[in-house]
Amino acid sequence: xxxxxxxxxxxxxxxxxxxxxxxxxxxxxxxxxxxxxxxxxxxxxxxxxxxxxxxxxxxxxxxxxxxxxxxxxxxxxxxxxxxxxxxxxxxxxxxxxxxxxxxxxxxxxxxxxxxxxxxxxxxxxxxxxxxxxxxxxxxxxxxxxxxxxxxxxxxxxxxxxxxxxxxxxxxxxxxxxxxxxxxxxxxxxxxxxxxxxxxxxxxxxxxxxxxxxxxxxxxxxxxxxxxxxxxxxxxxxxxxxxxxxxxxxxxxxxxxxxxxxxxxxxxxxxxxxxxxxxxxxxxxxxxx
Amino acid sequence: xxxxxxxxxxxxxxxxxxxxxxxxxxxxxxxxxxxxxxxxxxxxxxxxxxxxxxxxxxxxxxxxxxxxxxxxxxxxxxxxxxxxxxxxxxxxxxxxxxxxxxxxxxxxxxxxxxxxxxxxxxxxxxxxxxxxxxxxxxxxxxxxxxxxxxxxxxxxxxxxxxxxxxxxxxxxxxxxxxxxxxxxxxxxxxxxxxxxxxxxxxxxxxxxxxxxxxxxxxxxxxxxxxxxxxxxxxxxxxxxxxxxxxxxxxxxxxxxxxxxxxxxxxxxxxxxxxxxxxxxxxxxxxxxxxxxxxxxxxxxxxxxxxxxxxxxxxxxxxxxxxxxxxxxxxxxxxxxxxxxxxxxxxxxxxxxxxxxxxxxxxxxxxxxxxxxxxxxxxxxxxxxxxxxxxxxxxxxxxxxxxxxxxxxxxxxxxxxxxxxxxxxxxxxxxxxxxxxxxxxxxxxxxxxxxxxxxxxxxxxxxxxxxx
Numbered sequence: 176x177x178x179x180x181x182x183x184x185x186x187x188x189x190x191x192x193x194x195x196x197x198x199x200x201x202x203x204x205x206x207x208x209x210x211x212x213x214x215x216x217x218x219x220x221x222x223x224x225x226x227x228x229x230x231x232x233x234x235x236x237x238x239x240x241x242x243x244x245x246x247x248x249x250x251x252x253x254x255x256x257x258x259x260x261x262x263x264x265x266x267x268x269x270x271x272x273x274x275x276x277x278x279x280x281x282x283x284x285x286x287x288x289x290x291x292x293x294x295x296x297x298x299x300x301x302x303x304x305x306x307x308x309x310x311x312x313x314x315x316x317x318x319x320x321x322x323x324x325x326x327x328x329x330x331x332x333x334x335x336x337x338x339x340x341x342x343x344x345x346x347x348x349x350x351x352x353x354x355x356x357x358x359x360x361x362x363x364x365x366x367x368x369x370x371x372x373x374x375x376x377x378x379x380x381x382x383x384x385x386x387x388x389x390x391x392x393x394x395x396x397x398x399x400x401x402x403x404x405x406x407x408x409x410x411x412x413x414x415x416x417x418x419x420x421x422x423x424x425x426x427x428x429x430x431x432x433x434x435x436x437x438x439x440x441x442x443x444x445x446x447x448x449x450x451x452x453x454x455x456x457x458x459x460x461x462x463x
Numbered sequence: 464x465x466x467x468x469x470x471x472x473x474x475x476x477x478x479x480x481x482x483x484x485x486x487x488x489x490x491x492x493x494x495x496x497x498x499x500x501x502x503x504x505x506x507x508x509x510x511x512x513x514x515x516x517x518x519x520x521x522x523x524x525x526x527x528x529x530x531x532x533x534x535x536x537x538x539x540x541x542x543x544x545x546x547x548x549x550x551x552x553x554x555x556x557x558x559x560x561x562x563x564x565x566x567x568x569x570x571x572x573x574x575x576x577x578x579x580x581x582x583x584x585x586x587x588x589x590x591x592x593x594x595x596x597x598x599x600x601x602x603x604x605x606x607x608x609x610x611x612x613x614x615x616x617x618x619x620x621x622x623x624x625x626x627x628x629x630x631x632x633x634x635x636x637x638x639x640x641x642x643x644x645x646x647x648x649x650x651x652x653x654x655x656x657x658x659x660x661x662x663x664x665x666x667x668x669x670x671x672x673x674x675x676x677x678x679x680x681x682x683x684x685x686x687x688x689x690x691x692x693x694x695x696x697x698x699x700x701x702x703x704x705x706x707x708x709x710x711x712x713x714x715x716x717x718x719x720x721x722x723x724x725x726x727x728x729x730x731x732x733x734x735x736x737x738x739x740x741x742x743x744x745x746x747x748x749x750x751x752x753x754x755x756x757x758x759x760x761x762x763x764x765x766x767x768x769x770x771x772x773x774x775x776x777x778x779x780x781x782x783x784x785x786x787x788x789x790x791x792x793x794x795x796x797x798x799x800x801x802x803x804x805x806x807x808x809x810x811x812x813x814x815x816x817x818x819x820x821x822x823x824x825x826x827x828x829x830x831x832x833x834x835x836x837x838x839x840x841x842x843x844x845x846x847x848x849x850x851x852x853x854x855x856x857x858x859x860x861x862x863x864x865x866x867x868x869x870x871x872x873x874x875x876x877x878x879x880x881x882x883x884x885x886x887x888x889x890x891x892x893x894x895x896x897x898x899x900x901x902x903x904x905x906x907x908x909x910x911x912x913x914x915x916x917x918x919x920x921x922x923x924x925x926x927x928x929x930x
Contacts, residue, residue, distance in 0.1 A: 224527035229598040247558060248600060252533040260532075 213245040214409075217267030219257055219276065220250045222355050222377070231271070233433035240429075241420040242413070254326040258460070261286075269417070270404045273328045275456035277402045281447060282457075285407035287414060288450075290421045290442035296397035299332040300378055302389040303363060303370045312340045312393040318369035319349045321362040329356065331456040332395035333372040340393075360385060380438055399449045403442065418444065476648040483640045484633070491629040495622075502621040506614045507581040510549065510589060514609050517547060518593040522605050525555060526597035534563045541566055551588050551608040555595070558603050567608070574606055587611050650678045654685060666693035718900035721893075725790075725836055732790035735782050743782065746775045791839065799835045800827055803842055803860070810846045817849070818857050825864030834921060837897045838862070838871055844890050845873045845917060853877025853915065864923075871919040880909035894919075 216235055218227055227250055239246040249267065251257035258276060260266040262283040270277070270286055274297070280286040301320070303309045309318070315337070322330045330352075334344045344350055351368050353359040356377035363371040364385050370392070378386065403421065405414045424430030425441040434441055471477055521544065528537035537555065545553055545566060552567035554574070562569075570588075577592040578584050589609040595602045650673065657668045666689055670682040754768035786792065794802035800823045807819050830838075842860060849855050855877030863870040891907065894917070898905040903921035 220531065224530045225597055228530055228600050232598055232600050248530060250531045252528075252531045252536060256531075256533070266532075 213247055214239075214242075214268040215249050215266060216246050216269040216271065217257065217261060218248060218250045219272040220253060222357065224250055230437055233436045234424075237424065237429050237433040238417065238420055242416055244413075254324040258326065265406065265408075268406050268409055270406070271401060272404075274399050274402060274450050275328050275331065275453040275460070276326075277404055277447075278450045278453050278457045279461060280404065281450070286404040287407065287409075288445065288447040289403045289405050289414060289418050291402045291445040291449075292400040292439050293441040293443045294400040294439075297328070297400050298375045298397045299329040299336070299372055299395040300375050300391050301333060301336070301370055301372045301393040302360065302378065302391050304366075305388055305390045307369070307390075309370060309392060312336065313342065314392075315370055316342060316347050319351050319367075321351050321353050321359040321368040321371040323353060323356055323359050323373060325352060326460045328398065328453075328456060329372060329374045331459055332398070335455070336393060336395045357381065360389070364389065376438065398453055399445070402445075402447075402450065474648070475651060476644055479648065480637070480640050480644045483644075484637050487633055487636045487640075491632060495625045495629045498625050499618070499622050503582065503618050506617055510581045510609055510611075510614055511591075513547070513549070514589065514591045514607065515593075517545075517550070518591055518605055518607055521545065521553070521607075522593045522595045525605065526595050526602050529555070529557065529563075529595050529602035530597050530600075538564045538566070547609075549609045549613050551610040552606075553608075554606040556604045556606065558601060560604070563603070570608065575608070577606075581609070581611060581614065584611055587615075647678075650682070654678070654682060657685065657689075661689050661692070666690075666696065714896070714899070717896050721897060721900060722833075725840075728789040732786045732792070735786050735789070736792075739782050740779070740786075743775050743779045747772060747779070750775060794835055794839055795832075798828060799830060799838060800862070802835075802839055803862070806839070806843060807846070807860070810850070814850055817855055819846070819860065820858070821860045821862065823862045827862065827864040827869075830864070830869065830923070834869065834901060834923075837901055837921070838869070838919075841871065841894050841897060841917075841919065842873065844894060848890055849875050849877060853879075855914065867923050869919075869921045869923055871921075872916065874914060874916045876914045879911050879913050879915050881911045 216231075216238075218231055221227065222230070228248055231248060235246050235248055246269070251260055254276075257272070258279065261270060261272065261276070261280050265284055269289075270280060272280060277286065277288070281288070301312060301315070309315065320333075322333060324330060330350075334350075337344045337348070342348060351362065353362055356373040359371045359373045360378065360381055361371075362368045371389075375394070378391075405417060421442045422444060424434055521541065524540065524544075525537055528534065528540065534555075541553060541555070541564060550567065552565070552569045554562050554566075554569055555564040557563050575586070575588070575590045578590050581589045584590075587610065589611060591607050591609065593605050593607075595605055654670055657670045660668045668689060670685050672679045672682040672686070750768045750771035754765055754772065757764035757768060759765075791802050791806065793805050800821075803821055803823070807821055811817070811819055846858070849858055853875050855875035858873070858875045861870070861872040861874075895905040898919050898921065901921050903919060906918045908916040908918070
């Protein structure tokens, strides 16, 4: 009986999704996707919780409405907790995390890649005030550089960038950890540190007054953009439906509005293997 | 006329004090009640504002912890900030209504009903609730209980203070009112005592006029009035004395006149009997002799003698009747009862449609001439009045001689006296005067259509027979 039911569901899903993802996204599912009737969507604490909710709530609402399933936003107090909840506690049904953390999640907890943010890639930048005498990354020797969480991709990219430029991040300069990208940016803006490191996207959407008074002295290598993945216990049918909804977002006014609030152009379907390039970063934080 | 002693509760003093104290008690009670209500409302509103602002502050901050599922930090945060002394418990519920942080005396589930206002609380704890949101996204709910003990204690203290102040004020008001009332009413009391003395006839009273206020003016006017009343009363008493003397003299004259009248009647009756009666008897004797001599001889002489006999006989009857009315000889010869019976018998012959019964009881002999003639004349006058005015069918006369008094009651079933008629005509006045001349009492009971009843009581001293 269950086999027949699953077959019928698959047929319905195919009938809905195969002809066109956009059309398929207009319908809701007949089966519950969440374990308790609701999905938990874990977001990496990129920014403060309030800003995080503010930024991604429209996206979650859109997805929830399209799927017909309640979705709850969750995050964690810090990267370490988030990683533990993702990989060990298996707390999140959906996951929006950094590329290198997705690599770990996929490897350790079996998360399935749904979509990636439609972008050419992500880089971290090192910025200093425009009136600063610092011109190159090598000038940072002996100075204070603000970073975000040590486990963040930005910090890992910057550390790698420093090492590639002959600087030992733990010996040649003083890394000052701040709670967020914005905090890192403001720390050099207000003179608490000599320079700031953060990801390029947060820098681009920072306060214009602050952003325009800063200059970029170094850009790290580019990485694949942020992925959205699903836990292995999520029904494939649900995963397909989610993919359809996410990919179709630019085609609906509500979807476009949610994307605009999130700061994304859209999502693209990509292969999970592209995140294997971040194995070096994953290995650095994988303490287990 | 005396007012009599009035009780303390009727006094102006008591009413003044009681009125002021009552008003004071009522107004202060209302004031205290109003203040307590205001205090209660103020404290309740203050607690609600406190609860609202505290929950708002905590809920706003807790949102970040909730979305990060960082309950340990949330508990640390709440432990630091939640130190409000009225706060009984705090429970943070997640989006599934599961408690994730509990502080204080957390109630057992099911969670208590949220109270709309501290004044609507029925379990001594004001239960409040607030949704935890982050950017409008629901993250859970916060329940908090605020003990009303502190509020109740504050209200109790305020109520106690209010009652103490009110009681003190009432006490002071009572004391002040009593003192002022006593001061004000003391002079009124003097005035009232003076008025009472004047009422009792003491016109020598003078009320002191201590001040020029209303009481002082009243005292001055009272003294002036007492002087005027005293003067006029003196004059009135003089005139009343004169009138009383004149009345007494008049009565004496009336009584003397009655006595003289009776004496004249008696004398006239004797004269009629002695003089005219003898002549008529002589005429009748001569007429009989002439009739006897002329019988069979001269018819004309015989007829004339017979006519003389008839005329003289009618004259005799007329004289006899006049004598009886002037002075019934039977009264002197056979006494009061026989005279009354004779008079009643004659009256009934003249008034065959009316029955008259005489009931004579007790000792009625030796009542004396004055009493006998007085009772006889009264009965005679009554029967005459009944004949003229009453139209009665039945008359009852009760005469009773008791040890110390003589009672006479004459009743008829006639028309009585109309209500508009004065208490008596000249006949009744004459009866009253006759009775009072004997020191007796005369009373009349007459209603229109109900007959007439006359009651007479004459004192007997035992010496009447000598009068």
